[in-house]
Amino acid sequence: MAGLVPNARSRRIEESATLAITAKAAKMKQAGFDVVSLGAGEPDFPTPAPIAKAGVRAIEQGKTRYTAAPGVPELRAAGSAWLKATFDLAYTPDEVMVCAGAKAALHMALDAVVEPGDPVLILAPYWVSYPALVTMADGKPVVVPPVPDRGFVHDAAAIDAACKQHGAKGIVVNFPNNPSGAVPNREQVQAIVDVCRTNGMWIVSDEIYGTLLYDGARHVSPASLPGGRERTLVVNGFTKSHTLTGWRTSFLAGPRPVIDACCRIQSQVLGNPCTISQEAMLEACRTPLPDDQAKRMQAFGERRDFLVKEINTIPGLRLAAPRGAFYALVDARELCRKRGIDDVVLCEQLLDQQKLAAVPGSAFAIPGFVRLSYAASMDELKKAIDRLRKFVSAS
Ligand SMILES: Cc1ncc(COP(=O)(O)O)c(C=O)c1O
Numbered sequence: 001m002a003g004l005v006p007n008a009r010s011r012r013i014e015e016s017a018t019l020a021i022t023a024k025a026a027k028m029k030q031a032g033f034d035v036v037s038l039g040a041g042e043p044d045f046p047t048p049a050p051i052a053k054a055g056v057r058a059i060e061q062g063k064t065r066y067t068a069a070p071g072v073p074e075l076r077a078a079g080s081a082w083l084k085a086t087f088d089l090a091y092t093p094d095e096v097m098v099c100a101g102a103k104a105a106l107h108m109a110l111d112a113v114v115e116p117g118d119p120v121l122i123l124a125p126y127w128v129s130y131p132a133l134v135t136m137a138d139g140k141p142v143v144v145p146p147v148p149d150r151g152f153v154h155d156a157a158a159i160d161a162a163c164k165q166h167g168a169k170g171i172v173v174n175f176p177n178n179p180s181g182a183v184p185n186r187e188q189v190q191a192i193v194d195v196c197r198t199n200g201m202w203i204v205s206d207e208i209y210g211t212l213l214y215d216g217a218r219h220v221s222p223a224s225l226p227g228g229r230e231r232t233l234v235v236n237g238f239t240k241s242h243t244l245t246g247w248r249t250s251f252l253a254g255p256r257p258v259i260d261a262c263c264r265i266q267s268q269v270l271g272n273p274c275t276i277s278q279e280a281m282l283e284a285c286r287t288p289l290p291d292d293q294a295k296r297m298q299a300f301g302e303r304r305d306f307l308v309k310e311i312n313t314i315p316g317l318r319l320a321a322p323r324g325a326f327y328a329l330v331d332a333r334e335l336c337r338k339r340g341i342d343d344v345v346l347c348e349q350l351l352d353q354q355k356l357a358a359v360p361g362s363a364f365a366i367p368g369f370v371r372l373s374y375a376a377s378m379d380e381l382k383k384a385i386d387r388l389r390k391f392v393s394a395s
Contacts, residue, residue, distance in 0.1 A: 013132045017363030021347070025357035036384045037357040038372040041178060041327065043243045045299075047280075048292050051242060054283035058276045067275050069267035070259075071098025075278050078285035079251040087210060088224045089234060091253045097263055098251060098281070100273040102208040102235050105252040106133050106172075108262040109204050109233040113170060114139035121162055121171040123154055124365035125329065127178045127206065134172070142166045146366045148331065151320065152180035156191035163199045170202040176209040176219060179329045179364045179371040181322020183217040190225050197227040207236045208250070209325040211293070214301055217323040223253070230255060238284045240325070241293065247277040300326050303374040303381055310385045314392050326375045329361070333368035335392065343367050353394075354387035 018039055025037040046052075058064070070076065076093040083089040083096065099105035106129070114120060114137040122130045124146040131141040144162045147154055162168065173192065176183045184192075196203050203222050210219045223232040237250035252262055272278075304321065307328045311319040316335030319328055336346055343360040347370060350356045361369030374381060 012135050016128050018128055018359050021357055021359055033355050035355045036380050038376055038384055039357040039359050041373050042245050043375045044377055045243050045296055047243045048289050051280045051283050055276050055280040058279035063275055063279055067272040069272050070263040072278055075282045078282055082285045087221050089221055095256050095259050096251055096253045097259055098273050100248040102239055102250045105235040105250045108265050110137035111265050112258050112261040113202050118169040119166040121168045125179050126364055127174055128363050130172050143365050152182035153184045153188050156195045160195045172204045174206040176324025178325050179327045181325050181327055183323040186220045189220045189222055193222045193225050193228040203232040205232055205234050209240055210236055211241045213324045242284050247280055249277050249281040328372045330370045332370050336368055343370055354391045356384055356387045
């Protein structure tokens with residue numbers, strides 16, 4: 001043997017583009033540059049005090065030992081009640097497991113349903129990790145091209161055609177969507193469920209932004225609709241809504257046999273999710289914080305409105321108002337065309353010349369677009385807009 005080498009599968013796994021750009025921006029900051037970093041999807045608000053205190057209490061009370069692999073029974077029950085109250089999803093506690101973040105939940109879910117070689121549809125623009133997660137489960141990611149002219153919500157007929165063309169066995173959906181902010185209505189979600197039902201496909205539904213909504217948009221889970229529950233695995237939690245980013249918590253819910261399989265996988269690869277974090281998540285389920293949530297949503301709403309207003313006055317850029325999550329997916333196709341560059345070069349130039357970190361749409365399979373995260377203070381966003389204007393006017 002010539003030395004230790006990674007296997008073929010791991011070589012197909014790319015580094016997350018969003019983490020890579022955030023790391024580059026952090027390095028530049030460390031080197032003394034005044035970088036505005038809108039690459040990461042991490043709220044700038046702290047974890048709410050009652051939730052953080054529940055974690056501290058857990059340590060003080062010695063709740064620091066192993067728990068059951070799928071989470072403590074109280075939290076599985078609280079998750080079941082929270083999913084019902086918030087999204088009208090009917091799961092027994094046994095059908096809800098606790099995972100170490102939405103990423104881990106998606107990993108367990110895909111590991112439990114993908115057969116080797118299975119084609120799995122991923123709707124573009126997609127969150128960067130889906131193709132890698134499907135690949136790690138030995139599936140074959142099949143990207144369905146984006147539909148910016150339809151508000152980023154695919155026509156069911158296009159999904160049906162992709163399914164038939166590739167013989168897809170399942171689909172990963174993510175609404176509210178990162179990066180587009182798309183939130184389909186009930187009829188549109190039902191149409192996707194119907195396509196999956198007629199084609200015998202499973203659905204992995206990443207609903208981690210399910211409570212981050214604007215303009216009266218409503219989040220509808222495919223699992224809450226006729227024909228949806230029996231074929232869907234739901235991923236949800238408080239990562240984005242309550243800044244539980246570093247706590248690594250989430251719920252995975254679905255039909256009992258698949259959840260049991262996911263619990264077995266988790267018991268082998270992780271054991272239990274962090275015991276202290278489970279106590280914090282229990283607090284998040286049991287004690288709604290309406291004032292805290294209203295304040296966050298008001299701040300996100302103001303930032304969103306600011307970006308929509310400003311960006312649409314910059315020549316060559318356009319932004320349709322996102323209906324959920326906290327990302328602005330800016331259409332920079334005209335600017336790219338004028339400059340003879342692509343979105344990757346555009347983002348490199350923005351970082352090098354204006355010290356503004358943004359993620360190229362290519363990372364989400366939507367070239368010509370650029371994603372700005374507005375999980376950042378208004379001061380940072382104002383700076384970002386100034387820098388964008390300077391960038392566009394200089395040439
Ligand atoms: C759509 C989507 N799913 C999952 C995740 C990962 O969430 P977690 O930190 O809970 O693993 C993210 C984080 O950016 C995301 O945007």
